[in-house]
Amino acid sequence: xxxxxxxxxxxxxxxxxxxxxxxxxxxxxxxxxxxxxxxxxxxxxxxxxxxxxxxxxxxxxxxxxxxxxxxxxxxxxxxxxxxxxxxxxxxxxxxxxxxxxxxxxxxxxxxxxxxxxxxxxxxxxxxxxxxxxxxxxxxxxxxxxxxxxxxxxxxxxxxxxxxxxxxxxxxxxxxxxxxxxxxxxxxxxxxxxxxxxxxxxxxxxxxxxxxxxxxxxxxxxxxxxxxxxxxxxxxxxxxxxxxxxxxxxxxxxxxxxxxxxxxxxxxxxxxxxxxxxxxxxxxxxxxxxxxxxxxxxxxxxxxxxxxxxxxxxxxxxxxxxxxxxxxxxxxxxxxxxxxxxxxxxxxxxxxxxxxxxxxxxxxxxxxxxxxxxxxxxxxxxxxxxxxxxxxxxxxxxxxxxxxxxxxxxxxxxxx
Numbered sequence: 001x002x003x004x005x006x007x008x009x010x011x012x013x014x015x016x017x018x019x020x021x022x023x024x025x026x027x028x029x030x031x032x033x034x035x036x037x038x039x040x041x042x043x044x045x046x047x048x049x050x051x052x053x054x055x056x057x058x059x060x061x062x063x064x065x066x067x068x069x070x071x072x073x074x075x076x077x078x079x080x081x082x083x084x085x086x087x088x089x090x091x092x093x094x095x096x097x098x099x100x101x102x103x104x105x106x107x108x109x110x111x112x113x114x115x116x117x118x119x120x121x122x123x124x125x126x127x128x129x130x131x132x133x134x135x136x137x138x139x140x141x142x143x144x145x146x147x148x149x150x151x152x153x154x155x156x157x158x159x160x161x162x163x164x165x166x167x168x169x170x171x172x173x174x175x176x177x178x179x180x181x182x183x184x185x186x187x188x189x190x191x192x193x194x195x196x197x198x199x200x201x202x203x204x205x206x207x208x209x210x211x212x213x214x215x216x217x218x219x220x221x222x223x224x225x226x227x228x229x230x231x232x233x234x235x236x237x238x239x240x241x242x243x244x245x246x247x248x249x250x251x252x253x254x255x256x257x258x259x260x261x262x263x264x265x266x267x268x269x270x271x272x273x274x275x276x277x278x279x280x281x282x283x284x285x286x287x288x289x290x291x292x293x294x295x296x297x298x299x300x301x302x303x304x305x306x307x308x309x310x311x312x313x314x315x316x317x318x319x320x321x322x323x324x325x326x327x328x329x330x331x332x333x334x335x336x337x338x339x340x341x342x343x344x345x346x347x348x349x350x351x352x353x354x355x356x357x358x359x360x361x362x363x364x365x366x367x368x369x370x371x372x373x374x375x376x377x378x379x380x381x382x383x384x385x386x387x388x389x390x391x392x393x394x395x396x397x398x399x400x401x402x403x404x405x406x407x408x409x410x411x412x413x414x415x
């Protein structure tokens with residue numbers, strides 16, 4: 001890395017860190033289409049007041065983190081943001097070493113991808129949300145890093161034990177952490193005998209199928225098992241639909257533009273009409289632009305997947321590629337579409353797309369233009385967060401209190 005590269009990257013990281021640290025002053029807020037945060041709030045409240053958790057719809061790991069930080073009913077909110085930022089830093093630090101060592105990218109490339117990831121609308125938007133994606137990103141990235149070290153036979157026992165512990169905590173935070181289990185099994189089999197690697201894929205598929213059926217029937221909450229049961233009952237139609245969702249979500253990563261990022265961060269009013277909630281957008285023009293952005297995301301997602309496929313073919317098989325395959329397999333079976341599912345994958349998706357693009361040897365201006373456009377879109381998402389933090393604090397807090405009231409009394413969430 002030249003002195004010029006170091007200087008520009010250092011300036012970029014310092015400026016970006018300042019933008020994120022300013023979000024510690026963000027007021028408590030959420031949006032109706034992110035009502036999962038209410039469920040995590042309910043869990044954390046039960047833990048904080050010392051009563052049994054009444055809502056087992058989701059794993060309770062993130063709620064325990066909130067309770068340990070003495071966050072109750074979303075306050076003090078800066079601690080929610082601080083937890084998210086700490087795990088984002090942990091995840092990106094792990095991603096940097098994984099890109100350098102496992103994907104064999106240069107130091108400027110790895111640092112540049114991590115810096116670019118910080119300007120992804122997903123990391124910007126969900127850094128101020130009471131949702132477990134940043135925490136899971138930090139835990140899963142650290143798990144992959146230690147698993148990679150173990151696969152290289154560097155102090156195998158302590159590294160593998162650490163990776164196993166982190167995987168268990170990751171599953172405790174989000175069920176999709178089960179995608180880390182094939183990675184650990186791969187590292188263990190590779191340690192025993194390299195010849196078993198040729199039999200690894202078919203063997204792990206059979207084991208995963210048996211484990212998945214057992215997990216669905218015996219361990220998984222009813223709402224989760226119901227979703228997978230619907231997939232098993234109608235596999236063709238469900239997987240076709242989830243494939244379209246995932247293409248759109250990958251497109252929203254690649255183009256760094258989404259209705260969720262470009263809408264105002266809060267709606268101006270909520271009207272509770274009996275049991276009906278009417279959402280009144282603040283900027284109708286921004287909402288109308290959503291259909292165009294979603295249409296573009298399918299094109300961008302297809303292009304991104306092609307580049308990633310090329311990147312996969314040009315890279316050695318490793319813990320990161322296996323993790324992405326396992327994570328994607330779970331998302332194909334999960335019949336719901338939400339962009340935030342991809343928050344923990346952002347630097348790895350960009351990295352494989354970059355490897356694929358680099359192998360095509362495009363003109364130098366192509367990645368430069370893309371990076372500029374990516375960061376401009378990310379600055380819009382960051383600007384929306386700052387706008388609420390500086391100018392809309394009272395409105396955001398009132399909106400937060402109104403939504404908590406609606407969910408508590410109209411939807412029966414115990415708070």
